[in-house]
Amino acid sequence: xxxxxxxxxxxxxxxxxxxxxxxxxxxxxxxxxxxxxxxxxxxxxxxxxxxxxxxxxxxxxxxxxxxxxxxxxxxxxxxxxxxxxxxxxxxxxxxxxxxxxxxxxxxxxxxxxxxxxxxxxxxxxxxxxxxxxxxxxxxxxxxxxxxxxxxxxxxxxxxxxxxxxxxxxxxxxxxxxxxxxxxxxxxxxxxxxxxxxxxxxxxxxxxxxxxxxxxxxxxxxxxxxxxxxxxxxxxxxxxxxxxxxxxxxxxxxxxxxxxxxxxxxxxxxxxxxxxxxxxxxxxxxxxxxxxxxxxxxxxxxxxxxxxxxxxxxxxxxxxxxxxxxxxxxxxxxxxxxxxxxxxxxxxxxxxxxxxxxxxxxxxxxxxxxxxxxxxxxxxxxxxxxxxxxxxxxxxxxxxxxxxxxxxxxxxxxxxxxxxxxxxxxxxxxxxxxxxxxxxxxxxxxxxxxxxxxxxxxxxxxxxxxxxxxxxxxxxxxxxxxxxxxxxxxxxxxxxxxxxxxxxxxxxxxxxxxxxxxxxxxxxxxxxxxxxxxxxxxxxxxxxxxxxxxxxxxxxxxxxxxxxxxxxxxxxxxxxxxxxxxxxxxxxxxxxxxxxxxxxxxxxxxxxxxxx
Amino acid sequence: xxxxxxxxxxxxxxxxxxxxxxxxxxxxxxxxxxxxxxxxxxxxxxxxxxxxxxxxxxxxxxxxxxxxxxxxxxxxxxxxxxxxxxxxxxxxxxxxxxxxxxxxxxxxxxxxxxxxxxxxxxxxxxxxxxxxxxxxxxxxxxxxxxxxxxxxxxxxxxxxxxxxxxxxxxxxxxxxxxxxxxxxxxxxxxxxxxxxxxxxxxxxxxxxxxxxxxxxxxxxxxxxxxxxxxxxxxxxxxxxxxxxxxxxxxxxxxxxxxxxxxxxxxxxxxxxxxxxxxxxxxxxxxxxxxxxxxxxxxxxxxxxxxxxxxxxxxxxxxxxxxxxxxxxxxxxxxxxxxxxxxxxxxxxxxxxx
Numbered sequence: 001x002x003x004x005x006x007x008x009x010x011x012x013x014x015x016x017x018x019x020x021x022x023x024x025x026x027x028x029x030x031x032x033x034x035x036x037x038x039x040x041x042x043x044x045x046x047x048x049x050x051x052x053x054x055x056x057x058x059x060x061x062x063x064x065x066x067x068x069x070x071x072x073x074x075x076x077x078x079x080x081x082x083x084x085x086x087x088x089x090x091x092x093x094x095x096x097x098x099x100x101x102x103x104x105x106x107x108x109x110x111x112x113x114x115x116x117x118x119x120x121x122x123x124x125x126x127x128x129x130x131x132x133x134x135x136x137x138x139x140x141x142x143x144x145x146x147x148x149x150x151x152x153x154x155x156x157x158x159x160x161x162x163x164x165x166x167x168x169x170x171x172x173x174x175x176x177x178x179x180x181x182x183x184x185x186x187x188x189x190x191x192x193x194x195x196x197x198x199x200x201x202x203x204x205x206x207x208x209x210x211x212x213x214x215x216x217x218x219x220x221x222x223x224x225x226x227x228x229x230x231x232x233x234x235x236x237x238x239x240x241x242x243x244x245x246x247x248x249x250x251x252x253x254x255x256x257x258x259x260x261x262x263x264x265x266x267x268x269x270x271x272x273x274x275x276x277x278x279x280x281x282x283x284x285x286x287x288x289x290x291x292x293x294x295x296x297x298x299x300x301x302x303x304x305x306x307x308x309x310x311x312x313x314x315x316x317x318x319x320x321x322x323x324x325x326x327x328x329x330x331x332x333x334x335x336x337x338x339x340x341x342x343x344x345x346x347x348x349x350x351x352x353x354x355x356x357x358x359x360x361x362x363x364x365x366x367x368x369x370x371x372x373x374x375x376x377x378x379x380x381x382x383x384x385x386x387x388x389x390x391x392x393x394x395x396x397x398x399x400x401x402x403x404x405x406x407x408x409x410x411x412x413x414x415x416x417x418x419x420x421x422x423x424x425x426x427x428x429x430x431x432x433x434x435x436x437x438x439x440x441x442x443x444x445x446x447x448x449x450x451x452x453x454x455x456x457x458x459x460x461x462x463x464x465x466x467x468x469x470x471x472x473x474x475x476x477x478x479x480x481x482x483x484x485x486x487x488x489x490x491x492x493x494x495x496x497x498x499x500x501x502x503x504x505x506x507x508x509x510x511x512x513x514x515x516x517x518x519x520x521x522x523x524x525x526x527x528x529x530x531x532x533x534x535x536x537x538x539x540x541x542x543x544x545x546x547x548x549x550x551x552x553x554x555x556x557x558x559x560x561x562x563x564x565x566x567x568x569x570x571x572x573x574x575x576x577x578x579x580x581x582x583x584x585x586x587x588x589x590x591x592x593x594x595x596x597x598x599x600x601x602x603x604x605x606x607x608x609x610x611x
Numbered sequence: 612x613x614x615x616x617x618x619x620x621x622x623x624x625x626x627x628x629x630x631x632x633x634x635x636x637x638x639x640x641x642x643x644x645x646x647x648x649x650x651x652x653x654x655x656x657x658x659x660x661x662x663x664x665x666x667x668x669x670x671x672x673x674x675x676x677x678x679x680x681x682x683x684x685x686x687x688x689x690x691x692x693x694x695x696x697x698x699x700x701x702x703x704x705x706x707x708x709x710x711x712x713x714x715x716x717x718x719x720x721x722x723x724x725x726x727x728x729x730x731x732x733x734x735x736x737x738x739x740x741x742x743x744x745x746x747x748x749x750x751x752x753x754x755x756x757x758x759x760x761x762x763x764x765x766x767x768x769x770x771x772x773x774x775x776x777x778x779x780x781x782x783x784x785x786x787x788x789x790x791x792x793x794x795x796x797x798x799x800x801x802x803x804x805x806x807x808x809x810x811x812x813x814x815x816x817x818x819x820x821x822x823x824x825x826x827x828x829x830x831x832x833x834x835x836x837x838x839x840x841x842x843x844x845x846x847x848x849x850x851x852x853x854x855x856x857x858x859x860x861x862x863x864x865x866x867x868x869x870x871x872x873x874x875x876x877x878x879x880x881x882x883x884x885x886x887x888x889x890x891x892x893x894x895x896x897x898x899x900x901x902x903x904x905x906x907x908x909x910x911x912x913x914x915x916x917x918x919x920x921x922x923x924x925x926x927x928x929x930x931x932x933x934x935x936x937x938x939x940x941x942x943x944x945x946x947x948x949x950x951x952x953x954x955x956x957x958x959x960x961x962x963x964x
Contacts (some may be wrong), residue, residue: 078961109961116960117953197959204958209945210823212816217823217853343852347822352944359952507855595855 007462007490009037016089016457022450023088025054025443027061027413030087041086041093042462045578046479046555047295049535051090051454054447055390055410055417058181059295059383060085060092066185071193072097075119076111080472090454093463096472119194123366127191130370134187134377141180141385144173147396149428167425174393174421178414181386188378195367202360209348209357214595216506220567221341222364225334228376229564232289232302233542235282236309237326240316242278246271249321252313255524258306285381291519291540293555294379297391297410301384302540311524312543319546326546328568372564380538393421400424401437403444411447412440461578462486498601500577500584503556505563507595508572510550511602516586531592533580537562545569550592552580552599566594574599622664622716626657626801636661638737638797643931650909652902654928657732657801658720660768662739664713665795668772671710672703679791682776687785693778700776705769717768718761721800730802731757731870734767736774737797756835757803759874764800771798804927805870808890809834809919810844812899813934814851814907820937822913824857825849825903829890832867833876834919834929841878842866845889849900856896861889891920898926906931913938 010032015023024031048060068082081097099105119126147170157165199222206218243249248271251261265272283303291308292299302309319326341361348354394409397420403409412420420436427434466486475481488501515530517523523544526532532548534541536555542565545551549571553562556575566573572594574580580599584590589602629637629645637645641659648654672678678700685693709717725732734755753774755767774780775796784794810829815822828837828844836842842865848858863886871877891899899918907914910933917930949955 105961109957112960113957116956117951120953120956194956197956200959201956205946205955210821211819212821212824212848212857214850214853214855214857217850217855220853340852344823347851348945350944352947355948356944356946356955359948360955363952363955504857507850507853507857509856509859593859595857596859 006465008460010041010086010088010093010463011037013088013459013463016450016453019089019450019453022054022090022447025413025416025447026057026087027415030057030061030085032086032088032093036086036095037464039084039095040462040464040467041095042479042481043459044085044092044094044479045461046576047293048092049555050296051451052087052092053297053410053451054413056295056297057087057092058178058414060087062182062185063188064094065182066189067193068097069186070189074190075116075194076108077116077193078105078108078112080475089457089459090451091459096475098472116194119191120198120363120367123191123370127370130187130190131377134184134382137180137184137187138377138382138385141177141382141389144177144389145169146392147173149396149424165429167428170393170396170421170425171418173389174418177386177389181382184378184382184386188374191367191370192374195371198363198367199371202364205356205360206344209353210344213344214504214507216504216563216567217340217344219563221337221344221361222368223337223564223567224365224369224372225330225337227369227372229372229561230328230542230568231376232286232309232540233312233565234328235286236312236543237316237328239275239278239282240313240320240326242275243313243317244320246275248272248275249317252310252317254311254314256310256314258310261310288381288384289376289538289540290380290384291538293536293538294375294383297387298407301380303384304388307521308523308540309543312546315543315546333568375538390417393417397421397424397436400427400434402434402440404441408440408444411444466490497583500552500574500580500599500601502552502574502577502580502597502599503563504595504597505551505556505573505575506566506571508550508570509591509593509595510572511589511591512549514552514584514586514588514590515548516581516584518581531590533584533590535581537565541565545571550594551575552577552584552590552592554578554581622661622667622713623720624659624661625720626654626659629659635739636663636797638662638739638799639932640735640737640930641797641799642737644799644801646909647906647928647931650905652906652909652928653926655802655804656724657799658724659737660717660720660798660800662795662797664716665772665797667710667713668704672707675707676703678703682781682784682791685781685785687782690778693781693785697776697778697781701773704773704776705766709765709769714765717765717800721761721764724800724802729759731759731805731874732764733799733801733803734758734764734771735799735801736771737799739795739797754835756833756876757870757874763874768798768800772796801929803870804919804921804929806833806919807922807924808832809917809929810837810890812903812916812918813913814903814916815913815934815937816848817936820940823851825851825900827891827896827899829918830862830864830867831881831885831890832869834917835876836866836868836878838917841868845891847891847896849896851900851904854897854900856893859889861887863887864890895920895924895926902926902928 013032064083064085071077072081079099081099084095084097086093099108149166153165156162202222203218206213243252248265248268251264262276265276287302287309290299290301316326345354345357348357390409391406394406397409398404398406402420409417420440423434423436510531512529512531514533515526517526517532517534526544526547528547529549530547531550531552532544533552536553538561545565551562551566551571551573553575554577556562562573562575572592574592574594574597577599584601591600591602624633624637624641626645626648629642630649631642631646633645634642637659644654644657669678681696685696687693724730736753753771755770758764758767775794784791808829808831810827813826816824817826827847827849830837830842830844837844843862845862845864846858846860847856849856864881865886866878867881868876868878903914903916906916906928913934914931915934916928919927919929921927
């Protein structure tokens with residue numbers, strides 16, 4: 001580019017006035033410091049679209065501890081190391097660490113081939129082992145006791161010669177839980193970059209062989225069919241079917257009170273209780289999906305709030321009774337995928353290219369079950385256990401006057417929380433009141449106010465000088481950021497205000513009423529035929545796709561949950577628009593062109609036509 | 612020289628009876644329409660006036676006064692002489708009596724094709740040599756649309772023949788040393804579609820050569836508006852395999868070409884509400900895609916197709932020929948296979964994208 005447009009320097013960013021103390025409370029290593037102006041940073045709105053509670057920052061910290069380790073030192077990626085992260089005004093900025101010295105790349109290349117190739121060669125065995133590791137880790141977390149402080153130690157402590165008092169269990173449980181969470185992220189990144197890399201290799205080949213192929217066509221060729229991502233929704237269909245079979249389906253209706261329904265079923269006799277036992281089977285583990293992407297404590301799971309899954313039951317029941325087949329046609333989907341792969345193969349000119357294509361699609365199919373499946377175990381199941389355990393500490397500390405509600409605990413960093421736990425342990429030990437109640441309520445209030453202020457404050461999408469090329473495979477793979485997307489950010493504001501661009505996730509053109517859903521609790525406002533506009537979806541949202549006519553999200557790429565489910569349902573979808581939930585007003589008429597990745601706000605146009 | 616043929620039926624060949632292998636006698640266009648008809652693709656019915664008919668006529672002309680010998684003696688650089696002879700020969704081809712057996716064969720076939728009512732036909736030259744497919748061989752791509760009645764039709768067939776003796780054609784043959792003895796032309800006579808809309812379709816991307824997409828261009832009325840570039844057509848790009856519509860460029864189509872009273876075509880303004888409406892629905896686009904795929908599969912290579920949608924919504928194929936631009940530069944493989952398939956990932960991880 002001739003005119004050197006750039007983003008603001010980190011040092012030029014101001015902390016929002018009145019939030020200085022809250023900003024300073026984030027760990028020192030997450031604050032921008034000298035030297036950071038020399039580097040390029042971008043706002044990780046994909047994973048952290050909202051200002052971060054101080055405790056929730058642990059999700060970034062643990063993730064980047066693990067991501068970097070595997071890139072830098074385990075698999076030894078030749079051209080990139082880890083990711084640094086910084087936080088300002090509650091927003092998480094990240095910067096890649098490329099390797100540019102040719103000699104170093106060469107040396108790392110050799111290491112990488114020794115290490116990463118071992119993974120590719122033994123993928124299935126290592127992945128089976130991975131699932132065992134994850135399940136063991138989950139079992140460990142489930143076995144951690146609820147933090148409690150009895151008035152007096154139970155007599156058994158004496159009779160068994162236990163020799164450890166109850167307050168010790170607090171720090172023990174907390175540290176184990178925190179340790180488990182950090183470990184979970186290591187497991188998460190054990191395969192992820194290698195999986196994405198194999199997928200991207202196939203992706204690149206397709207883009208070269210078929211310059212106009214859509215991302216979604218490639219995704220459909222690779223998509224797994226048995227992925228865990230579909231399972232929660234499958235369980236809901238199963239429960240709907242069982243309700244009809246057991247003749248208890250009349251208990252489910254729109255706007256039902258969940259507790260009343262559960263109580264009514266319990267009193268209904270054998271059939272009601274049988275359905276409840278089916279519900280239990282589904283809940284463990286498949287309702288351990290949270291309504292976000294695993295980075296915010298307030299994205300609760302289906303198990304924590306049954307209203308979300310239950311809201312889908314009346315629709316499924318109605319369809320079953322009307323004789324509509326709601327089963328996911330796995331065999332047919334597999335057949336279609338194989339046909340797609342074969343049809344594209346036929347278009348290749350040379351036998352050489354066909355041979356390469358076979359090698360690449362073969363590898364992509366081997367690695368993809370991990371790419372699709374890991375989130376259920378990591379970002380959902382384990383993360384739910386983790387945040388709920390922290391909630392138990394929040395409740396215990398609230399009981400002892402540290403703050404008002406259990407949720408307030410998330411305004412402390414994980415270091416501060418440990419100090420509060422130790423404070424309580426000392427108090428129980430000495431028989432004197434804890435100090436925390438004099439300290440934390442004011443801080444909690446201050447940080448709550450800061451987060452509200454930060455939420456109103458927009459931040460630049462990137463900071464620092466624009467690099468000429470972005471060839472850091474981690475950045476490209478995980479965030480889809482390229483030189484082109486940076487140029488688009490820089491030119492933002494010059495484009496048509498009524499048009500939003502994103503990733504083309506599933507083709508088709510639909511016009512309809514936008515339903516802007518900011519939280520999963522609002523989903524009951526969606527009526528059949530509406531267009532869903534939201535920040536991000538995950539398996540929790542799947543049942544909604546039976547009602548809507550199209551979907552738009554702020555966050556996500558062509559392999560995101562919304563994209564995958566939209567393709568399954570054949571709904572036009574545009575993902576990763578960045579700002580749909582801000583620019584589109586609830587109730588506006590919009591047009592979604594899923595093939596081109598464009599969303600158009602139509603209301604202004606209607607005014608013109610009327611004139 | 613082909614053997615002398617006297618039987619009437621050989622002056623005429625119906626689409627259903629010919630294929631691309633009959634190109635020497637029915638020309639490229641005729642062979643292709645026959646091939647498509649035989650493959651079960653909806654093509655407006657028609658026949659080819661074969662090269663035998665032309666040759667029989669030429670014999671009759673030669674019997675009255677020499678034709679070929681005079682052409683061979685010409686100097687290509689003597690434009691005046693070329694022009695004078697061209698005018699003379701074209702007049703002879705258009706005006707001298709046809710051998711009765713040729714005339715009755717053509718008129719008989721026309722009657723069979725059109726019945727008693729004056730079904731309009733298109734009359735199009737169908738060249739027999741590879742060179743003639745090249746646009747540079749000017750003057751040999753005549754097309755007459757909405758031709759009414761046997762008399763007019765016969766006159767148009769003669770005009771097509773006459774184009775063999777246009778200044779451009781004569782000069783081209785002289786410059787390339789092509790012998791006059793090999794010169795012949797077939798003419799296609801085909802029922803005409805009163806098209807609601809029409810256009811072209813490429814079964815690979817004209818811009819990138821991508822074989823996984825189909826590009827469709829179309830406008831209201833007859834396809835001549837699109838082919839001649841009189842109207843900026845609507846344009847779509849569709850995934851050949853997936854059917855995804857990735858590009859929708861709906862243009863401002865100011866006019867359309869429609870049949871004129873008494874034959875021929877006329878360009879008329881379009882009503883405001885049609886100008887900016889897409890001329891094809893999504894269903895029609897998908898149906899065209901299916902036809903495009905079938906034809907491509909039939910020929911085993913990407914095609915350049917002319918299509919029309921009639922007033923009842925039926926899709927009809929008017930022409931298909933092999934795509935030539937990208938096929939000529941089909942290039943090196945995208946990526947050679949590796950002995951160890953894992954090596955491929957180095958293109959991502961090794962910074963060698």
